[in-house]
Ligand SMILES: Nc1ncnc2c1ncn2[C@@H]1O[C@H](COP(=O)(O)OP(=O)(O)O)[C@@H](O)[C@H]1O
């Protein structure tokens with residue numbers, strides 16, 4: 001060991017033999033890795049055994065409900081709710097982030113206040129508030145501020161459980177996304193903005209064409225994370241009697257008392273969708289890091305660039 | 321406004337402060353159309369700040385600064401200065417090219433997209449026209465084979481030449497260079513200076529902040545030496561560089577030559 005270390009050292013010490021070009025490399029051994037694999041394998045086997053042998057899991061019931069109409073219906077509602085709430089969150093979040101960074105103090109303070117409020121209270125409480133909004137404002141109207149109104153309606157007719165769920169989740173999400181977007185925008189070097197300004201671009205164009213495409217690399221991973229989180233947070237909406245995945249499962253086990261199997265059924269679907277989202281995240285991230293690759297268009301251009309680069313490194317090695 | 325040629329850039333008693341720090345303390349200078357002026361001076365003397373005032377990346381504190389007869393950032397109306405709107409400032413900047421020390425290419429765009437994005441987006445040129453001119457400009461700076469490359473895969477010298485092409489694509493009437501070769505490895509400086517030399521020969525009005533004395537001597541029509549936020553000395557390159565009148569100029573030149 002000692003001699004091989006000395007041979008590999010970049011500066012040959014006194015008395016070290018002259019370095020040959022093709023000495024065999026002895027790989028470092030990791031005996032503890034094998035021990036840890038063994039321990040984990042035993043624990044996993046015990047757990048798997050309990051899964052199969054413990055009848056309380058009720059796998060037959062899981063299999064019965066996994067593709068049942070009511071569960072699939074709940075799943076569809078969960079997916080729709082996640083998509084719409086995220087969409088609302090993204091649109092509002094971008095607006096809040098831009099407001100927050102605006103020179104206009106009225107806008108940036110409003111944004112700060114919004115984020116402070118919606119991040120500062122539990123989303124569960126916010127959902128309940130939207131659910132019981134009619135207790136606060138029995139009717140809603142459109143008209144002159146403090147003056148006559150042209151249009152008036154019952155709050156309950158407007159804020160249905162679906163609307164309450166979307167508002168509760170989307171408005172809360174916007175506060176978190178606004179901070180993610182702001183961080184992304186601020187991570188881009190000021191020189192980018194100045195170079196774009198020097199070319200005569202206006203602020204809105206700079207944001208759209210120069211800043212955002214670059215900020216996306218910083219924004220996508222946490223936003224995907226929040227999307228996955230949102231998928232599961234939709235389960236809170238069961239308190240509004242909105243029939244998403246968890247509520248569908250609850251409705252079934254409230255009658256059949258097969259609680260555990262139905263919770264497992266719902267969990268399986270959450271896991272499946274989360275996995276699909278994770279794959280999607282991979283492709284979106286890859287899209288926004290395309291400038292790491294050598295050439296823009298065409299496989300052949302890229303190949304040529306790779307070959308050129310290889311030639312350069314070959315030459316470099318020859319020189320050494 | 322007189323019968324003489326209107327200067328491309330005219331600064332009169334230009335002051336600029338950042339908070340309590342007064343960076344420019346009354347700068348006066350003129351750049352004629354087609355003139356190449358090099359701006360010399362020690363670090364911190366306010367050279368970058370002055371360049372950035374010209375395209376309104378900084379706002380001046382007092383004094384008058386005009387480009388091609390138009391006040392920078394303001395409109396004069398009945399004895400008052402009115403701040404310009406964003407669109408008016410952008411229109412003015414579109415006519416002034418700027419090249420930065422650290423290139424600031426757009427990393428998410430290919431070389432071609434970098435050069436065409438402003439002509440298409442700001443001037444409303446068609447893609448065909450913009451791409452044709454971009455390719456001609458890239459050819460001019462010796463990068464016609466890099467059209468589809470991303471900036472990251474280019475050397476510093478290549479990136480700076482793309483930045484020059486990007487600025488020229490807007491067909492500016494004035495080009496500002498802020499130490500365009502200072503971030504480059506020594507062996508890459510020449511290719512960028514060559515591109516600037518060609519540009520000067522084509523008659524472009526240029527203000528170049530640089531420490532490249534060879535460029536100042538051979539290419540520039542005039543040399544301005546700044547120190548401590550004022551113009552200490554200015555004149556023909558042979559005069560200022562060979563026979564400086566002020567002690568401060570002499571000591572600066574003895575350090576960089
Ligand atoms: N945005 C800024 N805020 C505060 N101080 C600044 C700013 N920009 C430049 N300065 C200061 O102004 C002085 C002149 O800077 P600069 O114009 O960059 O000098 P030069 O380009 O000649 O080296 C320096 O002391 C610098 O610290």
Ligand SMILES: [Mg+2]
Nearest residue numbers: 367368369499
């Ligand atoms: Mg500078």
